[in-house]
Amino acid sequence: MPVPERPDGGKDRRSAVLIAGPTASGKSAFASAIGRKHPAVIINADSMQVYRDLSILTSRPTLGEIDAVPHCLYGHVDASETYSVARWLREAEQAIGAAWAAQRLPVIIGGTGLYFRALERGLADIPPIPESIRLKWRSALREEGSVALHRILCERDPQTAASIRPSDSQRIVRALEVLDTTGQGLRQWHGDHRGARLLDDRVCIVRLLLTPRRDQLYQAIDRRFVQMIETGALEEVRALSARGLPSSLPAMKAIGVAELTAVIEGHMSLDDAIARAQLRTRRYAKRQMTWFRNQMASWSAIERPDPSQTESLLQSLAL
Template sequence: MRANSGSLDKAVLIAGPTASGKSALALGLAQRTGGVVINTDSMQVYRDLRIITARPTENEEALVPHRLYGHVDASVNFSAGAWIADAAKALADARTQGRQPIFIGGSGLYFKALTRGLSAVPPIPAAVREGVRARLEQDGVEALHAELAQRDPVSAERLKPRDRTRIARALEVVEATGRPLPDWHRDGLPPLLPPGEFSALFLAPQRDELYARIDARFDAMLAAGALEEVEALAARKLDPLLPAMKAHGVPALMRHLKGEISRGEAAEIGRADTRHYAKRQFTWFRHQLPEFAWVAPEAATPWFVG
């Protein structure tokens, strides 16, 4: 499957591991077609984290329209469901303006929601979420997993007993809705982009080259002010379970700011975490979204016009 830069009726989906060159590719395509770049990365939505998440620079954003970048506060527990609602509006706006929509990012769940649909879980009231989180801190994750086994045994069996975030999420859903997560997953929402309405590629660099780029980019982030960015986030004293607080590099740099580890140790943890994430991205897309064509970065531009 190839994308043709003249086929503006079809959306273009550009996925790939972190540091694979997705943003530059999307920017170049948008400049050629007059397209709009739509963020499909779960961390680049946060306005507090421009540097540490490698968001496009202000100069890059000024070259072509960019949507859904930095539009969410770090205090928000942003979800795939919230993103798909925003993406629907961005897609409709692009079509109204006659611009080619170019979805670009590394979040597999977002791309799966875009092309396969998503469970219809309603928003969780803040009081429910805060109550579950308070019990998590007071009673511990094992107690909540045991409770989940009683209220939603299917999810409890599927989740690791110490997976704090997902156990809390499953309990929030059953407590707020009276229905377990598997029920909501079964009764899902339709995809925004059904088959035939998009062309999709996955940038697949050589692993050694990619890991070297990840390491170099993390060092460049630190030089550009990533530590100061994380320090400003830490000063807000937000819930450590919030997604923004777990962006790659953030927990380690926060430990450094507390004096627990050196800056060098924090940087090495951040680099290693990012390399491990990239490895998981390869695996996830290979198994979950086989319709994406795998392309070496140097062959990606001809892929769009051949």
């Protein structure tokens, strides 16, 4: 287990554990094992687990897990809202500060790499987007679609466009809004970070990246989606679909929502829906692993998390 640097040698320094990894890699179980050994608060860093309507499909912690170890930033956002990195950063900083005030160890876990990057590097101070520009690009998305807007972004800001998939309508629209508002691309803005306010050199940090073997990860993904169906995922999507929310909302794009909606509407068999959702999840996990390898090369990699490792981790933090 890695030993974090303690430049001032003090025993009263604040500590934090960051655990990143692809979906279904065992992050939650490992974090819970830490929480059973030492007073901790588990703080979510997954962009889909924030949505209240998606407990099963996003594998949110169970009530038993939450009773055993306090959890924050899970299921606190309605599916009708668009949750942002900036909002997560504000709420995560508050949760981390509250954990330290209560003399608990903040354990930040998730698969959304942008959240971890924002936590450690901060966010650029981008000005507010005027409502006229916001409406302009929202309307363009409805009329032309994300692929057409991505082509526009490629012409105007190729550097940012290269980092966004043509199907990622939310990020494409955001990039065009920022470009219209400021005359500067998102990639340029992201190069000008304000300092992170909590996880700086005064904090003793362990950074862990779970890197399971791909074949084992894919098997876990496939098993987990079947378990989701067995524990009520179809009913969960039925309730969400009944709300009639726009398909452009992030919660409506969660893997499994479109597939199970097709089952409910009689357009797809359940077996086909399961197979398609499993394939989408495997592809998503592959993209996550690529991002982590490129952006978190300095993190300590663990192929298979072992709860017994928590003892040495806590010792490295002098807890």
